[in-house]
Amino acid sequence: MTLADRVRTAVAAVSDPELRRPIGDLDMVRDITVEGETARVGIVLTIVGCPAAARIERDVHDAAASVAGIAQVTVEVGVMTSDERRALTEKLREGRPARQMPFGPDSLTRVILVSSGKGGVGKSTLTANLAVSLARQGLRVGLVDADVHGFSIPGLLGIAPGTQPTRIDDLMLPPVAHDVKTVSIGMFLREGEGAVAWRGPMLHRTVQQFLTDVFFGDLDVLLIDMPPGTGDVAISIGQLLPHAEVLVVTTPQPAASDVAIRSGLVARQTGQRVIGVVENMSGFTLPDGTVLDLFGAGGGAQVAAALSADADAAEVPLLASIPLSPTLRHGGDVGVPVVLDQPDDVAAQAISALARDIARNGRGLAGRPLPLTLN
Structure with a gap:
């Protein structure tokens, strides 16, 4: 390989x-050219103003610059054409x-709804x-x-106010925070517009667009933070993702667990399948x-027992009890x-253990076609 080829290989490996x-x-x-120890590297971004x-x-x-023999680098930045x-x-x-x-039934992405009654x-x-x-x-x-x-x-x-998904034609790329690709209606509101007063059809359309127009790429897990209760959004997601798994969150007190x-x-x-209960606080x-026990005790176990009482459904375990934590x-x-800032906190440890449990007990592949291609 020439020196220019080695530079191209190194640059091509950079991740967007x-x-x-x-x-x-x-x-x-x-184009990449090398003259002596100076490399001139040309790249193009997807859009003008790419964040x-x-x-x-x-x-x-x-x-x-990491390539042996290169002492100076000039990067020339352009923008893709509409055809590109x-x-x-x-x-x-x-x-x-x-x-x-x-994220349909044949997808290898595990979809988990995090829900609560209140x-x-x-x-x-x-x-x-x-x-x-x-x-x-x-x-x-x-x-x-x-x-x-x-x-x-x-x-x-910690996503800064005003941060929006990047648009590439009709694709939206979600902002990434702590290696999590995230989308929220809060990213689309104009400055000073702090509330959403929508009813059923608008809510359904919004959730549907989050799942279709936002490009998440290949995911292992898609978490969906559900609104409390059993209203329009819960019904819409039930229609769009009937194969999803559900994690039910409650506090220990009967007012929440009931x-x-x-x-x-x-x-x-x-x-949808309820995979477990988490007792918070x-x-x-x-x-x-x-x-x-500031909020009482036993609410999580009560929810798990009630959801396990159905003879036609699988047993629902109490997966975690997250202690009250000022640090959380x-x-x-x-x-x-x-979990990043204070991983030794009792709540952080409990959440990390819950994540390990969920990751270990992944969604089964039985009965689903796999996207395999024979050459």
Whole structure:
């Protein structure tokens, strides 16, 4: 290989931070010339104003400079033509028609809905930390904030206000936070527009667009932060994703656990499978070692027992009890997931153990066709 060939190989391996694929595979590398110890590298971005432009340019510069024999690098940045963008979107879809939902029954992506009967049980905080914990284990994770009226996922993950998905023609690339690809209605609201007052048809359309128009790429797990209760969004997702798995979140108190049971029962009516219950805000350990059950005790076990009582359904285990933790609450307030910032916190440890349990007990492949091609 010539020196220019080695530079091209190094540059082609640079990953696009939004698409999570090498820029060489995305046809973003252009002419590369070497004169003496100076390399001139040409690349193109997908769109004007690409939010990842500075990072891509820096990574390309560093990759070229790492090649032995190169002392100086100049990176020339352009933008794809409309025809090149069209070819890129077709490549990314891998033959699927536009606006086709890629998470159907034959998909290898595991779809998990995180639901609750009522609000205020810490469902979104749990979902955000669970997503990050799964990503830390090396899984490719996507997160849909389907709580349209009470969206909070962007703030919990520290995604800056005003951050929007990148649009490549009719594809939307979700922002990535802590290796989790995320989309929320909060990313589409204009400045000063802090509330959403929509009814059934608009809610259904929004959720459908999140699942069809947002390009998540190949995922191992797609988490969906559900709104509390059993309203329009729960019904729409039941229609769109009848094969999804459901994780029911409750607090120990009967006021929450009684309602949480209903969310699991409604999920079953659409064909979804309840894989477990998580009890949040369980006992708080005081400095002297005693445990204060501020919200009572036993709610999670009560929900699991009630959902296991159906003879036609599989047993529903209590997968985790997440202790009350000021550190977990603070992490949500400042947008830094506790599983990253304070991994030794009791709540962080419980969530990490839950993530390991979910990852270990993956979705089975029995009865589903696999996308295999014989050459």
